[in-house]
Amino acid sequence: MARQSMCELADSLGRQAEAVCRHYLSNGRRHGGYWLVGDVRNSPGRSMFVRLRDSARGRAGKWLDAATGEHGDLLDVIRVARGLADFGDVLREARDFLNLAQPHPEKCKQFRERVPTGSAEAAQRLWAISRPIAGTIAETYLRRRGVATCRDFNSLRFHPRCFYRPDDGISTETWPALIAAVTDASGNITGVQRTWLARDGSAKAPISAPRKAMGDILGHAVRFGRPGAIMAAGEGIETVLSLKCALPHMAVVAALSSAHLGAFQFPADLRRIYIVRDNDHAGDAARDRLIQRANDTEIDAIVLSPRLGDFNEDLSTFGMRAVQADIRLQLAPEDVARFMQIAA
Numbered sequence: 001m002a003r004q005s006m007c008e009l010a011d012s013l014g015r016q017a018e019a020v021c022r023h024y025l026s027n028g029r030r031h032g033g034y035w036l037v038g039d040v041r042n043s044p045g046r047s048m049f050v051r052l053r054d055s056a057r058g059r060a061g062k063w064l065d066a067a068t069g070e071h072g073d074l075l076d077v078i079r080v081a082r083g084l085a086d087f088g089d090v091l092r093e094a095r096d097f098l099n100l101a102q103p104h105p106e107k108c109k110q111f112r113e114r115v116p117t118g119s120a121e122a123a124q125r126l127w128a129i130s131r132p133i134a135g136t137i138a139e140t141y142l143r144r145r146g147v148a149t150c151r152d153f154n155s156l157r158f159h160p161r162c163f164y165r166p167d168d169g170i171s172t173e174t175w176p177a178l179i180a181a182v183t184d185a186s187g188n189i190t191g192v193q194r195t196w197l198a199r200d201g202s203a204k205a206p207i208s209a210p211r212k213a214m215g216d217i218l219g220h221a222v223r224f225g226r227p228g229a230i231m232a233a234g235e236g237i238e239t240v241l242s243l244k245c246a247l248p249h250m251a252v253v254a255a256l257s258s259a260h261l262g263a264f265q266f267p268a269d270l271r272r273i274y275i276v277r278d279n280d281h282a283g284d285a286a287r288d289r290l291i292q293r294a295n296d297t298e299i300d301a302i303v304l305s306p307r308l309g310d311f312n313e314d315l316s317t318f319g320m321r322a323v324q325a326d327i328r329l330q331l332a333p334e335d336v337a338r339f340m341q342i343a344a
Contacts, residue, residue: 014061123215137201191215225251234276
């Protein structure tokens with residue numbers, strides 16, 4: 001069992017070979033399909049090469065030092081980089097890098113099978129290796145946006161080294177990321193949205209496209225709270241979480257874009273939907289489409305409008321009391337006491 005676990009971890013590290021090299025062999029650089037560095041001790045140079053992807057010549061993660069003849073896999077890289085004598089410590093370090101709380105042989109066996117990039121299966125794998133946001137810089141990021149985390153945040157996770165591919169389509173970077181699960185009405189994960197973050201959690205990462213979705217998104221959403229006959233739907237995660245702070249007892253969903261908001265699939269028992277509008281032309285179009293679809297199915301649709309661009313901007317500018325006061329005036333009277341928790 002120990003040998004099986006070791007092999008599975010080596011395979012998992014191989015699938016993230018470039019991220020492992022950037023972390024443990026930081027004095028090297030990528031050259032084509034290899035990572036070049038001086039030696040396994042992270043000396044500058046080009047004598048050692050690490051294979052970054054599977055090929056007919058070998059598996060990703062395998063390395064050879066042409067000067068000394070030393071060779072191995074990425075577990076050996078971790079062992080030397082961290083100066084670990086006990087191999088159990090090496091395995092623990094590898095699992096920590098991969099965000100695996102404990103060995104899970106069946107899951108690792110399944111992960112050896114390749115899936116299409118950007119597919120729902122790839123999204124599910126990313127979700128599986130991410131961890132809860134409590135105590136992470138993802139939580140720091142949300143608090144910086146004025147959003148206090150709560151027990152309904154099970155649809156959010158954190159990945160400390162999430163791959164990001166810039167517009168050149170060639171190079172790859174890793175940044176910490178807020179991972180949001182996109183689910184269908186039955187709770188099945190169909191996709192994720194990645195929000196790459198600055199390394200201290202103070203803002204989004206300084207990259208050209210800090211948000212990207214993957215998987216099957218259309219009609220589905222990131223969900224917060226247990227759905228019922230009344231709910232709210234908006235575009236961005238921060239926007240709907242700002243509303244959630246003001247209406248802690250209402251279920252809210254983020255459709256991730258105006259086009260996806262207009263196509264959001266209503267739950268079967270929905271009777272009233274609050275449309276959380278972004279204050280722009282795209283937000284107006286999504287509002288109008290959702291209202292029409294709601295009317296066609298005899299669902300009551302009520303629009304919630306911010307003062308500024310969106311409710312997160314309102315929250316950051318005016319504070320929670322002002323946001324609650326604005327929302328209270330727009331709710332159906334019977335929903336104020338049911339869903340709003342007014343601060344004393």
